[in-house]
Amino acid sequence: MKTRIHVTLKNGVLDPQGKAIHHALESLGFEGVNDVRQGKLIELDLDDSVSDADIEAMCRKLLANMVIENFEIEREAA
């Protein structure tokens, strides 16, 4: 079963990578871009036996840095 984890920086945490993308889009001539934030997307292929609580534990222990990042879990139907 496929599961996607979205890891995003918390509000207020500086995002120099996002800023660089923002500037690059502007210098390529794209208009109407107000803000860019870059996060991580982690795709897990898990056995069906893995519970939601296990996935949350993976995020808290390894995948996200809870001090500066939030995560969202998106399980796809098997």
Added chain:
Amino acid sequence: MKTRIHVTLKNGVLDPQGKAIHHALESLGFEGVNDVRQGKLIELDLDDSVSDADIEAMCRKLLANMVIENFEIEREAA
């Protein structure tokens, strides 16, 4: 309007970062993980005037490396 871009490696492209996460999950004792792939999540805050074609052009020109990566655009309702 918020738009999320998911940039993922194409099938067959080696993903050492995903492999490292996979090993780390196993050494933390998590079971049932078959595969891990790491991608990028780019969150854009765009004016409503920006068209879908503009967003696709941003992806093709800057956000994704079309040789090794795929992208998916997910527009959120305003």
